[in-house]
Amino acid sequence: MPTDAPAAGSPGSTGSTASTGDSGTTAAxxxxxxIGYRHYDGPRLGRGYARRxxxxxxxxxxxxxxxSAKSKVPPALLFGIMCLVALILVAVAIGxxxxxxxxxxxxxxIYLQPVIFLFIAAQAPVSVSRDLRFRTVPLYFSRPVERLxxxxxxxxxxxxxxxxxxxxxxLILYVGALLAKLDFTDQTKGFAQGLVxxxxxxxxxxxxxxxxxxxxxxxxxxxxxxIAAFTVPFGAVSALQGIAWEQDNLGAIGWFALFxxxxxxxxxxxxxxxxxxATASPEPVxxxxxxxxxxxxxxxxxxxxxFLFLLRRYRKAGL
Numbered sequence: 001m002p003t004d005a006p007a008a009g010s011p012g013s014t015g016s017t018a019s020t021g022d023s024g025t026t027a028a029x030x031x032x033x034x035i036g037y038r039h040y041d042g043p044r045l046g047r048g049y050a051r052r053x054x055x056x057x058x059x060x061x062x063x064x065x066x067x068s069a070k071s072k073v074p075p076a077l078l079f080g081i082m083c084l085v086a087l088i089l090v091a092v093a094i095g096x097x098x099x100x101x102x103x104x105x106x107x108x109x110i111y112l113q114p115v116i117f118l119f120i121a122a123q124a125p126v127s128v129s130r131d132l133r134f135r136t137v138p139l140y141f142s143r144p145v146e147r148l149x150x151x152x153x154x155x156x157x158x159x160x161x162x163x164x165x166x167x168x169x170x171l172i173l174y175v176g177a178l179l180a181k182l183d184f185t186d187q188t189k190g191f192a193q194g195l196v197x198x199x200x201x202x203x204x205x206x207x208x209x210x211x212x213x214x215x216x217x218x219x220x221x222x223x224x225x226x227i228a229a230f231t232v233p234f235g236a237v238s239a240l241q242g243i244a245w246e247q248d249n250l251g252a253i254g255w256f257a258l259f260x261x262x263x264x265x266x267x268x269x270x271x272x273x274x275x276x277x278a279t280a281s282p283e284p285v286x287x288x289x290x291x292x293x294x295x296x297x298x299x300x301x302x303x304x305x306x307f308l309f310l311l312r313r314y315r316k317a318g319l
Contacts, residue, residue, distance in 0.1 A: 044144075051149045058157035062123045063164075071126075078119045079165060082112060086169035090176025100186075101177055105194025106275035108173070109166045109201055113262050116205065117230045119165055120158075124209035125222035127154055151310045158210055162202035170194045193273040201265045204299050205230075207306030208261060214313050233260040238279070245283070254287025258298055267295030 057066070063079070064072030089102050109116060174191040178184065212229050213222040237260040244252040257263030262279060269275040271292020277284040287295070 047144045047146070047149055050145045051153050054145070054150065054153040055157045055160075058127050058154055059160055061126055062158065062161035074122050075119065078115050078122075079168070081115050082165055082169045083172060085112060086172040086176075090173060090180070093176065093182070094180045098180075100182060101173055103173075104275060105170050105173060105190040106197045106269045106273055107278045108169055108194065109198060110262065110266060110278040112169075113230075113234075116162070116166065116201075117227060120162065120205050120209040120230075121223045121226040123161065124158060124206075124213040124226055125219040127158055128210055128214045129217050129219045129222050147311055147314045151307065151314060155206060155210060155307055155310065159202045159206035162206055163198055166198040166201060167195055170198065193269070193275065197265060197269045197273060197275070200268060200299060204261060204264065204303050207303040207310075211306040211309050211313075214310055230261055234262055234279075236260075237263050241279075245285075250285050251288060253285045254291035255294075257287065258291070258295055261302075264295045264299045264302075267292050268299060272296070 060066050063075045086108070092098070093101050103111065170191060173194075174187060177187040208229060209226050212225045215225070216222055237256050240256045241253045244250070244256065254267055257267045257279060260279070266275075266277055266279040267287045270277045270287055271289060277286060
């Protein structure tokens, strides 16, 4: 608790006086008072605690938790759509007595990519743009938090939020398949492959979304830029793949997919997870092993590049 401040000139204060001239009156200037605030002598929780707290709060914010009711609606709606489609597929499989699910686990995120694009476009600016707009980044770095802590916590939180968005429907499909008494071995294998694909997609999309959103403190610009970064390459690649198909140049279709984020994921899971290509236009064409390997390397390099870019971006933003 603060104590009563001593008057100027008393033992608890230091300062100087200045004359006002002919009036003979004086006024105190540059007075320092000891108001009795006590120093904190308790334990310091350190960088690890700060990093975990930043991760937890960023993950909660991605789904609107701890924010206003209006902020909860978009992520809850998108998450509900992802889960609702899975429930419908399960209901169809059970109701019609199918011997397999209508959609493969690895194809689920591919077909629902617009929902994923909207989620990352809406939530990536929330994670990083607000700190830039309100200039709170230097406050983070004035604590025991370093740039690596900040970027890694934000990246991990966004990747985790995307993984929850993409893996939860797969869990619904898996549970529904078991309730429908589909083959346990096939369903478990497919579910595991779907989780691997969802993890890679979450890692890649989180990096791209955060890197683009960190370029501007304006949330609206960030949302538009993230949507464009995912949709424009997909449209252009689909057109090029269609041209390659018409010219009977099927080998080029897999290589064109390297220029689209969702195409990278499709190539990787088609090559290494036994999935059927879902983005090749107009019909599925298996990529070559070289194209699939290149897609994996490009996806990992792109995710790492986005992380390094964020570190460089916040070297300047933290000043």
